[in-house]
Amino acid sequence: MTTVDHLRQVRLGNLRTVLLALVDRPGSRADLAARTGLTKATLSNLTEPLLAGGILVEEPATLVGMGRPSKPLRFHPAGPVAVGAEINVSHLAVETLGLDGETLERRLVPADMRRIPADEVLDRIAGLIREVTGGSERRLLGVGLAIPGVVHDGAIVRAPNLPELVGTRLAEGLGERTGLDVQLDNEANLAALAHLWPRHLAGEDFVHVTADVGIGAGVVLNGEVYRGVSGFAGELGHVVIERNGIRCTCGSRGCVERYAGLDVILREAGRRRLDSLRRALEAGDPKAAEAVRKAGEALGVGIATLMNLFDVPTVVLGGSYAVLYDHLREAVQSEMDGRVLAGGERHTRLLASPLGEFAVVRGAAGLITRRAVQQPERLFA
Amino acid sequence: MTTVDHLRQVRLGNLRTVLLALVDRPGSRADLAARTGLTKATLSNLTEPLLAGGILVEEPATLVGMGRPSKPLRFHPAGPVAVGAEINVSHLAVETLGLDGETLERRLVPADMRRIPADEVLDRIAGLIREVTGGSERRLLGVGLAIPGVVHDGAIVRAPNLPELVGTRLAEGLGERTGLDVQLDNEANLAALAHLWPRHLAGEDFVHVTADVGIGAGVVLNGEVYRGVSGFAGELGHVVIERNGIRCTCGSRGCVERYAGLDVILREAGRRRLDSLRRALEAGDPKAAEAVRKAGEALGVGIATLMNLFDVPTVVLGGSYAVLYDHLREAVQSEMDGRVLAGGERHTRLLASPLGEFAVVRGAAGLITRRAVQQPERLFA
DNA sequence: CTCATTCGTTCAATGCTTGAACTTAGTGCG
DNA sequence: CGCACTAAGTTCAAGCATTGAACGAATGAG
Secondary structure, eight states: OOHHHHHHHHHHHHHHHHHHHHHHOOBOHHHHHHHHSOOHHHHHHHHHHHHHTTSEEEOOOBOOSSSSOBOOEEEOTTSOEEEEEEEOSSEEEEEEEETTSOEEEEEEEEOOOTTOOHHHHHHHHHHHHHHHHTTOOOOEEEEEEEESSEEETTEEEEOTTOGGGTTOOHHHHHHHHHSSOEEEEEHHHHHHHHTTSSSOSSSSOEEEEEESSSEEEEEEETTEEEOOSSSOTTOGGGOBSBTTSSBOTTSOBSBTHHHHSHHHHHHHHTOSSHHHHHHHHHTTOHHHHHHHHHHHHHHHHHHHHHHHHHOOSEEEEOHHHHHTHHHHHHHHHHHHHHHOGGGGTSOOEEEEOSSGGGHHHHHHHHHHHHHHHHSGGGGGO | OOHHHHHHHHHHHHHHHHHHHHHHOOBOHHHHHHHHSOOHHHHHHHHHHHHHTTSEEEOOOBOOSSSSOBOOEEEOTTSOEEEEEEEOSSEEEEEEEETTSOEEEEEEEEOOOTTOOHHHHHHHHHHHHHHHHTTOOOOEEEEEEEESSEEETTEEEEOTTOGGGTTOOHHHHHHHHHSSOEEEEEHHHHHHHHTTSSSOSSSSOEEEEEESSSEEEEEEETTEEEOTTTSOTTOGGGOBSBTTSSBOTTSOBSBTHHHHSHHHHHHHHTOSSHHHHHHHHHTTOHHHHHHHHHHHHHHHHHHHHHHHHHOOSEEEEOHHHHHTHHHHHHHHHHHHHHHOGGGGTSOOEEEEOSOGGGHHHHHHHHHHHHHHHHSGGGGGO
């Protein structure tokens, strides 16, 4: 690594700083200089190739106040685009996202994926991606691919609800079909990322908790999704809350999942689908409300344990839990207040995710735009 | 930040790399160049001020093999020294540590600290430090101070066993008394650090678990001690294993601490002190063995939960747990095997700490030597 | 003594940010 | 209309740690 290489790293680091500022909001060279702490000279220098490369555009001067009018820079409306894709138990989804954080297109196709072989799943995802990107000439930065399973070194090592996928190398398969670079990650991690990038919902470290068949937590530490040594981090569903409790498919006993999983809630409420449960809750069905409240208690105990270990101040409930938030909140918050050690010092914040059913695909696309910003050399490839 | 500043950062980074290599083991300039990936030219350049400043010494040439003999560099035997200090419920301890990782002096003074006002505690610690460092002319890099409590922004925000200390600013007080820079941290974090620096016991991420009155876990992620947003991370003692279990002083129910705390083990075994329990175990007392085994079960459940959240592969049992290791191991390992999700993929390793009762002070001193190596500019101050 | 071998030193070349000076492009006022 | 004023954006020389190649130093083998 020569000194020249080091200086190039410095340049790339500054480029990243500038792009991060632009993700936050557009701004003139002078404005960006003020926001990043760099000088105007450096900003002229750094933005020149971004403008030439079609990553940024210079807007016409805005005529306000005295002095030479500034010409704001923003991400080029025909600039590069990231693709997010999600393979899940009951649906496929695809979304495209610009570097400015604006969603361009989305598709969500309900379909039972449990018995479909990996090759066919990939064909269908690739088809959806073509549909969504077909009409546009914009350069594609890559695909983020979300799956309900544990990913380690690009391979799926665990996927209790989509066992057909275990051991397959989905990223390579989809890469061949689309000609794009594909990044594979767990849906819980990506849902958390969607709340962090491109706009930070909580403003600080948080845990994002979702329920589908299992319960997954995406943990954000120091502004980064924490994945653990082998991708198993944040397995909130298998936190034990009653050590001699109900036997779990994982071999343990008393896992949170056995008390607060969506399947458990639906069964206790005597419902088949989340929609039906929601309608029952809205209609004031006491059995449904009680089922959700009990799940909230168990979930709150698990979350309290998680907070005592990670010391994060904020919990975001997403997925089905966001739908049930109004009926979950009280029980969860009560267990948190009673059990989290740091609770006295500063409050433990509980939020509902505003992102809805597109949180995971959005995070998957965000994985790609984030990488492009953090490694700006990719924008010039 | 001018380019010149950036280049200075590069130099400091390289200096750090070289010092890290030297902590590992001594070596000639050529050897260090090979180990760090830098060039011989850079090594001559970087080591020159370290030799001039008395941080390193050049040994006489070693005459082995062909070619010009190499002159190994090592930390100067009269070079700077770090002080570790520990304030605990039943003892005070002090240790001095060289940059080479060698312990120079230690003192452990049993004493009940529970009613002693902070000022007197500081006087006694300062006295011990003077005793231990008095005879030497070596420069003191600073003091690492360990306390059984939660530290946030240099202040003690929680110390259930030494309530007199809450709210006091110990670092300032000790700094005034010794004229040294004092760094305050939690004993669980420092015990973990002692297993990571200057020699890495586990070789990868791990959790270090100790029991005194409470149960504390020091979590090492990516080679760094993870402290959380406000210093409360790793509160394993208050992980819930039976949500309707025994009421805990923290306000929760069923905390691990209530089943696996040292006080609980002693009570169940009908003993007063750890020594007595150990002798009973060695003598084959079945009541003692059963008390330890039961604690091991509870501890194992808590550790399994911790591993499912952090995804660390290794657990190190320290403090009293290290003493009881032979009688704890089986129960802990069994719960871990049955409950940790990643357990099937790669084994979960359980180790006993070899550091004994000086683990915490050693970590406290290590905090200072580590900082000196990571911020080499401090060595020239 | 000479050659081979390895250790350690010397030295010119390299390139990105900076801050000051400068140019550009507007507004405001007489 | 013209001149002072203001702010945006551009130009340019200066500054420094690493590098790689060439060189000097120190020893063993023959």
